[in-house]
Each structure stands twice: as C-alpha cells, then as structure tokens.
Amino acid sequence: MNPQDPLPAPPTAARRLLEEAGRLGVATIFTNLGSDHPAFIEAFAAIEARGGTMPEIIVCPHEMTALSAAHGYAMATGRAQMVLVHVDVGTQNLGCSIHNAARGRVPAIVVAGLSPVSTSGERTGARTEFIHYTQDSTRQHEIGGQYMKWSYEVRAAEMIDQVLLRGLQIATSVPAGPVYLTGAREVWEEPAGAAPQAPEHWRPPGSTCLPDDAVRTLHAALWAAERPLLITSYLGRQPEAVDALAELAERIGIAVCEVNPQYVNCPGDHPHHVGYRRNSLVDEADLILMIDVDVPWIVARVQPRADARLFHIDCDVLKASMGFWHFPAEASWQADSLAALRQLLALPSPAEAGQARGARTAWIADARRRLVMPDMPTPANDAINIQQLSEAIAALLNERSIVVFEEPTATDRVLYTLRMRRPGSYFANGGSGLGWSINAAIGLKLACPDAEVITLVGDGSYVFGVPSSTYWVTETYRTPQLTIVFNNGGWNAPKASTLLVHPDGTAKRNDRYWITTSARARLADIAAAAGGAAAFRVERASELAATLAEALACVRAGRSAVVDVVTLPISAQVLGEAQSSARRVGHDPSPTHASRTPA
Known part of the structure; x- marks a missing residue:
C-alpha cells in the first residue's frame, strides 16, 4: 500500500457503490x-491501495458465469450478491441466467453501465471511443426487463446509497429475484457525498403467516383425509422448513413428493417420502397440499380426483411473472411456508388421530412399494448406464458434500438413487436456462468453502455453461469442484419432447433427431485447457468407481476435476454425414494430408 496514492474526496458514485455494498453484506461482485x-x-485500485474494504472482486470471462455464480451464492446464504456487466452487450450475454434467477426466486443486484451521452469532453467519463455511439441503445433496460423485479437508472450520484438500498430491499423481498441498475459513465465518475442511510429503514417486508381460520381449516382437512399428498419444489430454501415438514408428515401421515426439487425439501430417506416423479399419486390422493411449487403435475397426463380437496401455500402463489398458469385450489395463501408449517404443528392432534393415521401410513407404504424404480438392464460390453453412474456418485457423498444438479432427463433416476437428506446439501436450477450448474458451483463453493462441491451435469448443459469461462474462474479464485458430465452424446430433451408428441413418428422410426452434438467431443479437455482442471474420460463401468475416486482426490487437493462419463448414446445419427456426402459428389475423393490423433 502506498499512502501517497490519492483518493477522491468525496468518493465517486462508483466507489460509493462498492463500499456501501460491502457495508450492506454483499460479499462478492x-x-x-x-x-x-x-x-x-479506478475505485477498485484506490480502495485496494488504501487498504479499504469492498466486496471480493471475481472477474468472469463470460457473463453466464457471473450471474449463475451469484445465483449459487444466494441459494446457499439467502443474501444477494452483485453482478457488474458491460452496457447492452454484457446484459445480453447474461442470457438465460436472468431467466434462471427470476424463476429460481433468488436475489441479485445486476449493475450495468450505459454509454456516456456527453461528447464535448468537459465531463469526466464523456465519450472517448467509437463504441460509445454504437452501444448507446434506446431501451437497454428492456433487454431482460420482464425477468427483473425492478429496473432503475442512477441519474444523480448523491442518490447511489438510496438506490442501492431500494434495490436490495426489492431483490430480497418475497418472492425474491434480480434487480437491474444502470448508470452512465459520467454519473459513476461524479462525487457522491451524501450522508449514509440507516439500513434498518430499508428492510424487506416481514414474512406472512396463515390466517388463524385457515390454519384450523387446513389442519382439520389434513387429519380428516384418508390419502393426503404434499407436493413441493423449493420449500427447502429455508433449511429449517425441512425438519418441520418431516415432523408434520410423520405426525399426521402425509405422503411427500418432491418434483424437480431446487433444494432438499424433505429428507430422502423419510418413510413418507414417495419419490421425485411428477404426477405420482395425484389421481389417488383425496387431499393435495401444494407448498412452494410451480408445476405440481402435468394437466395433460393426470388429474386429481373429482372429490379431492386442493390447497396451495406459496411465497409466490399467483406466479404473476409467468404467462398462463393455473392449478385448482379451493384455498390458496401467499404465505411463508416455514411459518405455516409451524402453525400447523402448534395445533393439537384430534382425539381420534391414532386409527386414521394408521390407515394413511399403510397407503403411503403401499404407494412406496408401487413407486419403486426397477433396475435398468446391465449394458453389454462394460458400457455405462444412468443407474450405474448414479450409484457410483452416491458412493462418493459424505457430510461435506454439496451436489449441484443439472441433468434434466435423468432427474428421476439420479434423485431416486441419491436420496439427498441433509438441508443445504443439494441445489438445482429453478429455471430452464441450461448451463447454470457448473457456474453456480463457484458461488456455492465461495459461500461454503469447507464443502466438497460435486456438480452433476448433462453434456449439453455443460457446453451451454461456457466451460472455458467456468474453469478459469475455479482455478483463479480457488473454488475447485468435481464435475461429472453425463455424456450421452447429445441433447436428450428434444428427443424426449418429440416422442411425447410423435410417439410413432418418422423421427423415431429412422432415428433422426439432429441432437448428437456431443458425439466425439472431448468435453473434459476444455476445462483442462481453460483452467488446468484434471481431465478424465471413462467409458467402461468397471473403471467408473476408480476414476471418480481419483478425480475427487484431485479436488480435495485443491484442483478442479472434470470426469466425462460416456453413457449409452441417445441416437446413432451422425450429424453432417448426409450434407458432407452431397458436397463430395463430383469432387476428388483422394484423402487429404490431415490426420486425427486420439486425445
């Protein structure tokens, strides 16, 4: 530190934002x-030179890494982190990570610059480069506007404290989500000498409980039901709610189904846990309680019984940011799920509870037997299927493990095998923007430095995640993760969607899906080249356990490892084959001097 280094006095708006963010609990930018x-x-350098405090600066080569890492950090801590991006083009590069933060209901403060508007050069920060003209868009805030809870331009430097506090207040209020702040270059350079604000005056609104009559109605209905079913996806964002749900399910005798869980919502080994398969028991239950869930069942596949009683408790009960959305309920409440569970637990059990509970638990036990997933056939030639891979992963887990999951078409099998039980040990994307997991793992590792972070990702999602950015960050900022790539040779989701719509169509008969995007790719080598990760590729089941153990040892030694696990292929189609043949017609068929050497 050089004490002679000058500091602007008063600080600029940019420096004020950094220091105020740190004061408000933002750990990372x-x-x-x-x-x-x-x-x-300039503010980074000035604060560093004087030994001041600001959030840790994590430079990300791609914006998908930046917001997804902030997303992971927020899931683990509940605290909003900051993302700093470059005008309109940087905002566009955030891409589907904005959708994910919105649908996952995680708080984040996205700060983007605006092109300077002044051209004379009299103001600090005025236009000095040609791109200040080409990047000056008319409605930059609209790029991701429908996914932001609030968008605002900082127009006066002295307002920066209050704008940041309002942004945090909105981002962290329930349902949480991202906000978007912008400011022109000249504004960030202006002095900002306003008096500090009192953070306690900017707290988000308090959580809401169920009305007393609602608690009594729901409590009586649960005890009167013969086959009560509870469906949830993100109740576990509050870790204390996991134990509360388990206690209520045990006391009354309620079947619990987790659908596309974003957190551990109920211990996977709980005797009333009926699995992770959407639509399960929906047509059998005479009462369905939906708690913190977006899509409890698929309407075209299953319907509740005509006489079933339906209730919904959610932090976002109307899903107002979505387009068309509706699931029937005789009563729905926008309320805090933990508070609601505690209210239900506080009421005494009815006098005749014993006999009715026995009938309910017998139904749950029978349902669990019927919902057992059958073993997959053992592949020939020592090949690897999803069950074998899931079982090998389960053998790696311990009390320090955090699993980050993004393998959409293998969800049922993997979660059925892992049966995650510890709150805070499992995280998944609440949206559908692929590429989230390998980057969210960075934020989770920063938030939980003692954890062993294991990312389970499909080959398509891995590529969408811009691994050349991800693994540079993991190496630079010492956030090692074990990444296990489920490599089935392409995008299985489009094939699955096609078969749902055209189960006997031409695509199925001819095995023509145009999805084999990962065939022949050396996926782990990307991470090795970008960030020095240990790269492994395994194609034989007999070598799987040893390879995973070796890779985990690398992570424990402080180095990321990526294991490219080649599973049974989803299609034999070779992309480009027909087009290449057509282009070769009439051309010299003699071989070129190029050669291909296996990596």
Whole structure:
C-alpha cells in the first residue's frame, strides 16, 4: 500500500457503490468489465491501495458465469450478491441466467453501465471511443426487463446509497429475484457525498403467516383425509422448513413428493417420502397440499380426483411473472411456508388421530412399494448406464458434500438413487436456462468453502455453461469442484419432447433427431485447457468407481476435476454425414494430408 496514492474526496458514485455494498453484506461482485467501467476500475485500485474494504472482486470471462455464480451464492446464504456487466452487450450475454434467477426466486443486484451521452469532453467519463455511439441503445433496460423485479437508472450520484438500498430491499423481498441498475459513465465518475442511510429503514417486508381460520381449516382437512399428498419444489430454501415438514408428515401421515426439487425439501430417506416423479399419486390422493411449487403435475397426463380437496401455500402463489398458469385450489395463501408449517404443528392432534393415521401410513407404504424404480438392464460390453453412474456418485457423498444438479432427463433416476437428506446439501436450477450448474458451483463453493462441491451435469448443459469461462474462474479464485458430465452424446430433451408428441413418428422410426452434438467431443479437455482442471474420460463401468475416486482426490487437493462419463448414446445419427456426402459428389475423393490423433 502506498499512502501517497490519492483518493477522491468525496468518493465517486462508483466507489460509493462498492463500499456501501460491502457495508450492506454483499460479499462478492462477479464482474465482466468493459469501456463503461473506468470509474469502477479506478475505485477498485484506490480502495485496494488504501487498504479499504469492498466486496471480493471475481472477474468472469463470460457473463453466464457471473450471474449463475451469484445465483449459487444466494441459494446457499439467502443474501444477494452483485453482478457488474458491460452496457447492452454484457446484459445480453447474461442470457438465460436472468431467466434462471427470476424463476429460481433468488436475489441479485445486476449493475450495468450505459454509454456516456456527453461528447464535448468537459465531463469526466464523456465519450472517448467509437463504441460509445454504437452501444448507446434506446431501451437497454428492456433487454431482460420482464425477468427483473425492478429496473432503475442512477441519474444523480448523491442518490447511489438510496438506490442501492431500494434495490436490495426489492431483490430480497418475497418472492425474491434480480434487480437491474444502470448508470452512465459520467454519473459513476461524479462525487457522491451524501450522508449514509440507516439500513434498518430499508428492510424487506416481514414474512406472512396463515390466517388463524385457515390454519384450523387446513389442519382439520389434513387429519380428516384418508390419502393426503404434499407436493413441493423449493420449500427447502429455508433449511429449517425441512425438519418441520418431516415432523408434520410423520405426525399426521402425509405422503411427500418432491418434483424437480431446487433444494432438499424433505429428507430422502423419510418413510413418507414417495419419490421425485411428477404426477405420482395425484389421481389417488383425496387431499393435495401444494407448498412452494410451480408445476405440481402435468394437466395433460393426470388429474386429481373429482372429490379431492386442493390447497396451495406459496411465497409466490399467483406466479404473476409467468404467462398462463393455473392449478385448482379451493384455498390458496401467499404465505411463508416455514411459518405455516409451524402453525400447523402448534395445533393439537384430534382425539381420534391414532386409527386414521394408521390407515394413511399403510397407503403411503403401499404407494412406496408401487413407486419403486426397477433396475435398468446391465449394458453389454462394460458400457455405462444412468443407474450405474448414479450409484457410483452416491458412493462418493459424505457430510461435506454439496451436489449441484443439472441433468434434466435423468432427474428421476439420479434423485431416486441419491436420496439427498441433509438441508443445504443439494441445489438445482429453478429455471430452464441450461448451463447454470457448473457456474453456480463457484458461488456455492465461495459461500461454503469447507464443502466438497460435486456438480452433476448433462453434456449439453455443460457446453451451454461456457466451460472455458467456468474453469478459469475455479482455478483463479480457488473454488475447485468435481464435475461429472453425463455424456450421452447429445441433447436428450428434444428427443424426449418429440416422442411425447410423435410417439410413432418418422423421427423415431429412422432415428433422426439432429441432437448428437456431443458425439466425439472431448468435453473434459476444455476445462483442462481453460483452467488446468484434471481431465478424465471413462467409458467402461468397471473403471467408473476408480476414476471418480481419483478425480475427487484431485479436488480435495485443491484442483478442479472434470470426469466425462460416456453413457449409452441417445441416437446413432451422425450429424453432417448426409450434407458432407452431397458436397463430395463430383469432387476428388483422394484423402487429404490431415490426420486425427486420439486425445
């Protein structure tokens, strides 16, 4: 530190934002810098030179890494982190990570620059480069506007404290989500000497409980039901709610189904846990309690009984940010699920509870037997199927493990095998923007430095995650993860969707899906090249356990490892084959001098 280094006095708006963010509990700023950020870069350097405090700066080569890592951090802690991106193009590069943060209801503060508007050069930060003209868009905030809870332009430097506090207040209020702040280069350079605000005056609104009459109605209905079913996806965002749900399910005798869980919502080994398969028992239950869930069942596949009583408790009960959405309920309440569970637990059991509970638990036990997933056939030639891979992963887990999951078409099998039980040990994307997991793992590792982070990701999702960015960050900022790639040779989801719509169509008969995008790719080598990760590729079941153990040892030694596990292929179609044959017609068929050497 050089004490002679000058500091602006009063600080610039950019520096004020950094220092105020740290004071408000923002631990990390994930950033991809551009020409709109000289004020921030100067503030970074000035604070560092004077030994001041600010959030840790994590430079991300791609914006998908930045917001997804902030997403992971927020899931583990509940605290919003900051993402600093470059004008319109950096905002566009956030891509589907904005959708994921919105649908996952996680708080984040996204800060983007605006092109400077002044051209004379009299103001600090005025236009100095040609891109300040081409990047000056008319409605930058609309790029991701429908996914942001709030968008606002900082127009006066002295307002930066209050704008940040309002942004945090909105981002962390229930349902949580991202907010988007912008400011022109000139504004970030202006002095901001306003008096500090009192954070306690900017707290988000308190959580809501169920009305007393609602608690009594729901409690009586649960005890009167013969086959009560509870469906949830993200109740476990509050870890205390997991034990509360388990206690209520045990006391009354309620079947619990987790559908596309984003967290551990109920211990996977609980005797009333009936699995992870959507639509299960929906047509059998005479009462369905939906708690913190977006899609409890697929209407085209299953319907509740005509006489079933349906109730819904959710932090986002109307899903107002979605388009068309409706699931029937005789009563629905926007309420805090933990508070609601505690209210139900506080009421005494009815006098005749014993006999009725016995009948309910007998139904649950029978349902669990019927919902057992049959073993998959053992593949020939020592090949690997999803069950073998899931079982090998289960053998790796311990009390320090955090599993980050993004393998959409293998969800039922993997979760059925792992049966995650510890709150805070499992996280998945609440949205559908693929590429989230390998980057969210960075934020989870920063938030939980003692954890062993194991990312389970499909080959398509791995590529969408921009691994050349991810593994540079993991190496640079010492956030090692074990990544296990489920490599079935392409995108299985489009094939599954096609078969749902055209189960006997031409695509199925001819095995023509145009999805084999990962065939022949050396996926782990991307991570090795970008960030020095240990790269493994395994194609034989007999070598799977040893390879995973070796890779985990690398992670424990502080180095990320990626294991590219080649599973049974989803299609034999060779992309480009027909087109290449057509292009070769009439051309010299003699071989070229190029050669291909196996990696």
